[in-house]
Amino acid sequence: MQLFLLLCLALLSPQGSPSRRFRAKKKLPKEPPSRDFTFELYRALASASPGQNVFFSPLSVSTILAILSVGAKGSTQAQILGALGFNPQRQAITKFHGDFRRLLVGLTQHREGFELNLGNALFVSKGLAIDNIFRLAIMAAYLADTYSINFEDPAAAQKQINDYVARQTQGRITDLIQNLDSTDIMVMVNYIYFKAKWEIGFNxxxxxxxxxxxxxxxxxxxxxxxxxxxxxxxxxxxxxxxxxxxxxxxxxxxxxxxxxxxxxxxxxxxxxxxxxxxxxxxxxxxxxxxxxxKFSIEGTYHLEKIFPQLGIRDIFTHSANLSGIFKYSNILVSQVVHKAMVEVEESGTRAVSGxxxxxxxxxxxxxxxxxxxxxxxxxxxxxxxxxxxxxxxxxx
CATH class of the missing domain: 2.30.39.10 (Alpha-1-antitrypsin, domain 1)
Structure with missing residues (x-):
């Protein structure tokens, strides 16, 4: 049985604002510690795409890995947390997940002229029970919603998940999933939709x-x-x-x-x-x-080919221990798909006139x-x- 992980993002830089102040930065909880995860992942992606555009969200990728770590055990969990820079000798695991929660809650606070919509969702096969402690933990720490879905009808399941992703990203990312099959038992989705106006627009x-x-x-x-x-x-x-x-x-x-x-x-x-x-x-x-x-670029990555370079190997093999999610022992992660896009453009007509x-x-x-x-x-x-x-x- 297989898990299918998806990460989808849309970053938009729409029409600018006439405002000209450089506003003070709002303090948010610090990003959970990492082994320079952001830039190790960047270098791995860049190395796999020589001479090409690269665009991704380290926050999105690290969040879905942190969620997996909640249900992983043994060396599977140690590999995930090690890649994220967690050191059990320096920090309690409860603080690690608590820091993530405070970060996500802080980022989703409403602010004028700035929209950041992020979240996590699990689509679980009907009739398949996930561990209740895991479900409650990821709902509390990672604001994750859980949905029941019929994977025995892969086409319908694919449409349901793709429609969900499209709604959460304001229609910017569609048809993300294209190869579900009846052996998949859960799809884990992380999404980020970012939309903000420039403080100083271009004419x-x-x-x-x-x-x-x-x-x-x-x-x-x-x-x-x-x-x-x-x-x-x-x-x-x-x-x-x-x-x-x-x-x-x-x-x-x-x-x-x-x-x-x-x-x-x-x-x-x-x-x-x-x-x-x-x-x-x-x-x-x-x-x-x-x-x-003025540009628009996007990136789609199959991270199951990248994560082993960061030390994350077990989850893609029969050595995977995800017993904190399911009671079954024959479960592994089949794919980790990450898609991100960005549009950078000048300010609109309203901003120019101001x-x-x-x-x-x-x-x-x-x-x-x-x-x-x-x-x-x-x-x-x-x-x-x-x-x-x-x-x-x-x-x-």
Whole structure:
């Protein structure tokens, strides 16, 4: 019998707001400790997709693994928790799950101009009982809902789950599941839908086609947004990259990292929580003439091929011990599918009309530094210290 895990995300950057304040960051519980899980996973995904776009949510992936760990036992649980950076000698397991709960509850709090919808759901085969302690634990700690479904009719079960995913992601992700069969007994879904307005929008009248160099020899034309204004900025001379932070309304910030020519691999190899903390702490507001592509990218990953690189192996074999979920011993995870998408675009007409005068005034500043994202770059969406999304843009 098999489990089928799905992670689906939609990240949208819609029409911007005329607001011009850089708002104070709202404090949220810190992200549960990790063995640099975010960047180990990123490097594994990037290595499997050379020269391609990469986009994923470390929060989503780590959440579904943490849920699995609640029902895993023995070495199966140890491998999962080890990949997530849990150290039983330094932290109690109850605190680990409690930190996750506080984080998820904090992230789902309502805030003006900022929408973050996240959740977890289990679709369990009709007539198959899951452990009640497991069900109550994941409902309390991970806000997970449980639904009964008939896997003996795979087509109907597939439609029911896909319809659920589509509703939760505002129709952005559809037909995620395409190969259910009658041997599947449970599907675990994690979803994140993020929608926020820029604090400082781009003027769509300034968007023009410009060259984007995928390599020094290969280029394509992309719609390049432009705005001269104050942004968070840091030049990391040690890693030969520039970091630009663009706040959304609310408290999330998009960070765009532009490596120097030929320095992408160096920056990727240096990615860590320490590096990210340095960037977020050292960025200062500065007048920039910013050129940023308008783009939409998505990524779909079969993580059962990636997790073994992080030390998570048992759950995909007959050595899997998921006895905390089911009383049966012959259960393993067949697939872990993760899908994420992002759209980055300029502000809409309403925002432009409210910022036009300021835009022309700002253009008079003589000390603006021009930053042009016309070659491969990295991006991350952070809420306080939590990395919601991370990726690499090789071809906008």
């Amino acid at each position: 769509n009248k300034t968007t023009q086609a410009q060259d984007f160099y995928m390599t020094p020899e290969k280029k394509l034309q992309v719609p390049m947004m432009n705005r001269k204004d104050q942004y968070f900025y840091f030049l990391d001379k040690d890693l030969s990259c520039a970091v630009v932070g663009i706040p959304y309304e609310g408290s999330a910030i998009a960070y765009f990292i532009l490596p120097g020519q030929g320095k992408m691999e160096q920056v990727e190899n240096s990615l860590s929580r320490k590096t990210l903390r340095k960037w977020t702490q050292l960025t200062m507001r500065r007048q920039l003439n910013l050129y940023l592509p 910022t036009g005068a300021v835009f022309s005034f700002r253009a008079a500043f003589p000390n603006s530094k021009t930053i042009t994202f016309n070659r491969p770059f990295l991006m991350g969406i952070l809420e306080n210290s939590t990395v919601l999304f991370f990726g690499r843009v090789m071809q906008p």
